[in-house]
Amino acid sequence: MSGFFSPFITKPVSVSQIMLHVLLALIPGIAIYVWFYGPAILISLTLASITALVIEALMLKIQNKPLAPYLKDNSALLTAWLLALSIPPLAPWWLVVVGTAFAISISKHLYGGLGNNPFNPAMIGYAVLIISFPSHMTHWLTPHGLAEIPLSFPDQLNYIFHGMLPDGVRLDAVTMATPLDTLKTQLHLNTQLKDILEMPIYGRMAGIGSEWVATGFLLGGIYLLAKRLISWHIPAAFLGTLFITSGLFHLLDPSHHVAPLFHWFSGAAMLGAFFILTDPVTSPTTPRGKLIFAAGAGLLTYLIRSFGGFPDGMAFATLLMNICVPLIDAWTQPKVFGKKEKQP
Amino acid sequence: MRTLYKFHGGVHPPTNKTQSNLTPIAQAALPSKLLIPLHQHVGSSAKPVVEVGEYVLKGQRIGRPEGHLSSAVHASTSGTIAAIDMQRVAHPSGIPDLCITLIPDGLDEWIALDTCDDWTTLSHTDLRHRLREAGVVGLGGAVFPSDMKLYSHKHKIKTLVLNGAECEPYITCDDMLMRERAGEILQGAEMMRALLYAEEVLIGIEDNKPEAIAAMKSAVVAGNHQRMEVIAVPTVYPGGGAKQLIRVLTGIEVAAGVRSTNMGVQCFNVGTAYSAWRAIRFGEPLVSRIVTVTGNVSRPQNYDALIGTPMDELVAQSGQLPGTTGYIMGGPMMGVLMPSRQVGVIKAANCIIASSDKLFPTAKPALPCIRCTRCADVCPSELQPQELYWFSKAKNFDKAEDYHLFDCIECGACSYVCPSNIPLVQYYRFAKSEIWAREAGKKAADAARERHEYRESRIEREKREKTEKLAAKEKAAQAAKTPLQPVVAAANPDADPENTMQLKIQTAIDRAKEQAAAIKPKNVEQLTPQQQAEINDIEARRARIRELAKDNTDAQP
Ligand code: SF4
Ligand code: SF4
Numbered sequence: 005m006s007g008f009f010s011p012f013i014t015k016p017v018s019v020s021q022i023m024l025h026v027l028l029a030l031i032p033g034i035a036i037y038v039w040f041y042g043p044a045i046l047i048s049l050t051l052a053s054i055t056a057l058v059i060e061a062l063m064l065k066i067q068n069k070p071l072a073p074y075l076k077d078n079s080a081l082l083t084a085w086l087l088a089l090s091i092p093p094l095a096p097w098w099l100v101v102v103g104t105a106f107a108i109s110i111s112k113h114l115y116g117g118l119g120n121n122p123f124n125p126a127m128i129g130y131a132v133l134i135i136s137f138p139s140h141m142t143h144w145l146t147p148h149g150l151a152e153i154p155l156s157f158p159d160q161l162n163y164i165f166h167g168m169l170p171d172g173v174r175l176d177a178v179t180m181a182t183p184l185d186t187l188k189t190q191l192h193l194n195t196q197l198k199d200i201l202e203m204p205i206y207g208r209m210a211g212i213g214s215e216w217v218a219t220g221f222l223l224g225g226i227y228l229l230a231k232r233l234i235s236w237h238i239p240a241a242f243l244g245t246l247f248i249t250s251g252l253f254h255l256l257d258p259s260h261h262v263a264p265l266f267h268w269f270s271g272a273a274m275l276g277a278f279f280i281l282t283d284p285v286t287s288p289t290t291p292r293g294k295l296i297f298a299a300g301a302g303l304l305t306y307l308i309r310s311f312g313g314f315p316d317g318m319a320f321a322t323l324l325m326n327i328c329v330p331l332i333d334a335w336t337q338p339k340v341f342g343k344k345e346k347q348p
Numbered sequence: 349m350r351t352l353y354k355f356h357g358g359v360h361p362p363t364n365k366t367q368s369n370l371t372p373i374a375q376a377a378l379p380s381k382l383l384i385p386l387h388q389h390v391g392s393s394a395k396p397v398v399e400v401g402e403y404v405l406k407g408q409r410i411g412r413p414e415g416h417l418s419s420a421v422h423a424s425t426s427g428t429i430a431a432i433d434m435q436r437v438a439h440p441s442g443i444p445d446l447c448i449t450l451i452p453d454g455l456d457e458w459i460a461l462d463t464c465d466d467w468t469t470l471s472h473t474d475l476r477h478r479l480r481e482a483g484v485v486g487l488g489g490a491v492f493p494s495d496m497k498l499y500s501h502k503h504k505i506k507t508l509v510l511n512g513a514e515c516e517p518y519i520t521c522d523d524m525l526m527r528e529r530a531g532e533i534l535q536g537a538e539m540m541r542a543l544l545y546a547e548e549v550l551i552g553i554e555d556n557k558p559e560a561i562a563a564m565k566s567a568v569v570a571g572n573h574q575r576m577e578v579i580a581v582p583t584v585y586p587g588g589g590a591k592q593l594i595r596v597l598t599g600i601e602v603a604a605g606v607r608s609t610n611m612g613v614q615c616f617n618v619g620t621a622y623s624a625w626r627a628i629r630f631g632e633p634l635v636s637r638i639v640t641v642t643g644n645v646s647r648p649q650n651y652d653a654l655i656g657t658p659m660d661e662l663v664a665q666s667g668q669l670p671g672t673t674g675y676i677m678g679g680p681m682m683g684v685l686m687p688s689r690q691v692g693v694i695k696a697a698n699c700i701i702a703s704s705d706k707l708f709p710t711a712k713p714a715l716p717c718i719r720c721t722r723c724a725d726v727c728p729s730e731l732q733p734q735e736l737y738w739f740s741k742a743k744n745f746d747k748a749e750d751y752h753l754f755d756c757i758e759c760g761a762c763s764y765v766c767p768s769n770i771p772l773v774q775y776y777r778f779a780k781s782e783i784w785a786r787e788a789g790k791k792a793a794d795a796a797r798e799r800h801e802y803r804e805s806r807i808e809r810e811k812r813e814k815t816e817k818l819a820a821k822e823k824a825a826q827a828a829k830t831p832l833q834p835v836v837a838a839a840n841p842d843a844d845p846e847n848t849m850q851l852k853i854q855t856a857i858d859r860a861k862e863q864a865a866a867i868k869p870k871n872v873e874q875l876t877p878q879q880q881a882e883i884n885d886i887e888a889r890r891a892r893i894r895e896l897a898k899d900n901t902d903a904q905p
Contacts, residue, residue, distance in 0.1 A: 009440075009774050011760035012680040012708040013361055013517070019715055019767045073713055119716035119768075284720040289734060333735075340752045341356070341591070341729040342603025 022233060023078030029227045030085055033220030040213035041145040044093035044160040048100050049085055055104040056084035063113035079118055083107055086126035086280060090272055091133060092144045094179060097164050099140050103129040123326045124286045127319040143179035147213030153177055183211030184271045185315035197259050210269040218274040225278025237294035239277040245302030271316035286326045293336040301325045350579060353599040355592045357726040358584035359761045361517050363556060368640050368648035369520035373528055375652050377665060382424050382450040382656030383692030385437045389485040390492045391417030402429045405459035407633050410448050413480055419493045420483040424635040424654035427452040438677055438694045442687030461631035467539055475543060482627035483634045488617030491696045494624060498543040507598055508546040509615040510537050512553040513581060513588030516679030519699040521638040522618050524650045526560035530567035533618050536625030544614050549576040550597045556583040585681060586759040590615045592728055604755040639693055641666045643701035653693050660689040663702055676701040681760045715768040723762035729755045733762035737772050740779035748779050
């Protein structure tokens with residue numbers, strides 16, 4: 005029997021399809037990631053995906069919710085991927101598993117599951133990991149071409165699952181701090197900004213490999229915009245604010261503050277602008293609210309990066325702004341039809 | 349070129365119109381019986397004025413308008429009244445309502461009709477009275493008595509908007525009417541313009557109806573109509589909603605609860621203009637309308653069908669296909685599922701869609717809202733449907749009202765796009781009805797207080813009114829029957845909520861009149877039937893108040 009109430013027709017677009025498109029949009033970035041850092045990231049992605057699905061199923065079971073529609077909605081997978089992309093690819097397997105499990109069970113399901121979590125689950129996972137296991141979170145793979153001893157895929161697997169590196173190779177030799185992290189440390193050591201940027205890990209705009217990965221995410225973001233899966237408000241306000249604040253500091257004190265493009269193409273800025281902040285569940289619903297939310301996140305990201313204790317500010321900026329969402333929504337309710345001041 | 353305005357949002361569901369608009373309007377066959385409800389319009393139910401067994405002619409009045417806001421009901425063909433009883437009607441609730449069953453004699457013989465060659469010789473009051481007596485109501489789905497919408501002072505209304513947008517998928521009755529009877533529609537529009545003292549007439553038609561646009565345009569030229577313009581508007585649902593069309597054509601946004609006439613605009617459906625013309629020029633009451641029959645049928649088609657035709661008999665003429673699960677009256681976006689296939693065609697029935705699982709598959713189970721705001725992006729009222737949904741679901745009705753629940757026109761655009769398949773409109777309907785129920789509860793309490801106050805003055809007046817009371821009691825008993833709400837907005841979102849407002853205002857006017865009538869001695873000579881009806885209505889009301897007062901005394905220990 006067809007439905008009892010109008011509308012009797014619906015547009016054939018589902019949550020599952022929307023999430024699938026977002027996952028697809030991540031692929032260019034992931035491909036570039038593999039090119040520069042080897043296939044280790046694929047292992048993290050797989051580990052995170054499996055963990056997410058298992059934990060999701062478990063949580064649904066406990067709450068007596070139907071498995072099929074929720075498991076098929078692809079939202080757990082998206083959380084898993086975003087988390088895996090935020091943590092170092094050469095992290096031990098349990099780090100990915102713990103982070104993902106926490107993200108899905110605590111920050112998603114304990115808050116009521118799909119649609120009800122106030123905080124971005126992937127960013128909660130990231131925050132928990134960086135606070136609990138800071139040392140594991142700072143060893144990033146050295147990009148292709150820069151590493152003295154390139155790690156083969158079996159070597160990477162061996163490290164991820166058994167914590168063992170080839171004989172005579174030290175972790176420091178195959179990993180490094182992120183370009184953002186290095187910048188911060190070197191500035192603390194009073195190295196001239198000019199000299200820092202001469203270091204081999206820096207490329208045209210930012211980190212030599214990471215700037216390309218960020219470009220990949222930018223491409224994916226453009227795809228999402230073109231497909232109208234996200235609105236322009238959040239990426240524009242976030243990147244705009246990040247650009248303006250970093251540009252301002254750069255103009256005032258060019259010897260200590262990098263150019264805006266460095267910020268755009270470093271760390272999780274691009275991923276955040278198009279994939280993390282745009283998570284509909286944890287962002288405001290009104291257009292004006294989205295602008296405020298993303299501008300706030302842009303400002304906080306810059307402040308944390310430049311003056312805070314963590315190398316990247318994306319995760320904490322996101323979480324801090326997540327807290328404000330209900331307030332922002334309440335404040336930015338748009339005027340409804342016929343109730344605006346101006347009439348022709 | 350006229351500048352057109354935009355309204356926010358809107359959707360583009362598959363139009364599915366070409367199934368039914370390729371063939372001309374056909375005359376529907378005379379059915380075996382006619383089931384004519386007495387309440388097909390907004391306002392009070394018509395009162396039957398015939399008896400079982402009586403022979404009636406086509407166009408003969410069988411129900412007289414009762415009260416200020418009401419409309420007459422007529423025999424759709426000649427034949428015998430077989431029953432006057434409660435029957436299931438074209439209302440999704442399935443609650444029976446008073447219907448007149450008419451068995452056609454096959455002659456389809458008209459009653460003597462009061463034609464008029466030149467309506468300009470008639471007074472405005474007379475024109476309105478004739479429309480009311482002819483049972484002319486809004487045919488876009490709102491079924492609001494047209495005479496009530498045709499009041500205006502000079503220079504108050506600038507624009508008369510004629511709605512031929514027909515934005516709902518599947519429906520093509522206005523399209524075909526405009527193609528075939530454009531001239532008469534425009535004659536009706538001229539008359540409406542005169543009644544409203546409107547300067548210009550703007551006729552909005554969605555640009556997916558090029559034939560209708562062409563026909564109407566050439567009719568404007570042929571009829572030498574001045575300041576009358578046919579305007580192609582973009583095809584977007586719900587562009588045919590009265591508020592949306594007014595916005596597109598004039599830029600004016602008529603807020604919920606505001607009468608468009610206060611902003612200088614009045615809007616009528618093209619079918620209403622046509623029927624109004626037939627009623628005045630030929631004296632023909634509204635006994636038939638154009639109905640699109642489509643969906644799970646082998647020959648989708650528009651019919652000129654008699655009011656009261658059982659829906660299954662009409663659909664049978666288009667060749668109903670196996671797998672039909674039910675009938676939808678109206679379009680797929682705002683239509684309503686019929687409680688039975690035998691219900692009679694009513695004035696609001698612009699379209700009957702034979703539904704099937706293939707056409708309208710069962711909705712997938714709803715997932716939680718992911719706050720994606722696709723609903724807000726398409727909402728023509730610029731609401732935040734997701735917020736309304738949360739508040740309605742949590743039964744937080746005050747909040748829902750704060751977030752403009754009553755600005756929702758129930759167009760269904762939000763439900764249409766929701767990726768979580770949430771039946772959003774259902775939640776809004778639920779919330780609205782809960783709020784209404786609560787209001788009604790409050791009104792009952794107010795009424796109790798009024799009763800108490802009334803008792804004070806009653807005691808001294810009691811003696812004087814004793815005789816009057818006896819007579820009034822009878823009338824009150826008649827008037828006490830509460831009529832079923834008519835189907836409003838079956839199809840086009842043409843059902844402007846303004847009408848509810850109008851209703852409220854009218855009640856206030858009535859109340860004021862009632863008070864006036866209580867003090868002033870009435871000049872009972874030379875009353876028009878309309879005035880007489882009003883007086884009767886007032887009398888009934890007063891009687892009811894007295895009854896209430898009486899009940900109260902009886903309850904005293
Ligand atoms: S479209 Fe559906 S899921 Fe999206 S915000 Fe609206 S109600 Fe929620
Ligand atoms: S049904 Fe109401 S809330 Fe939904 S789109 Fe239409 S007007 Fe907006």
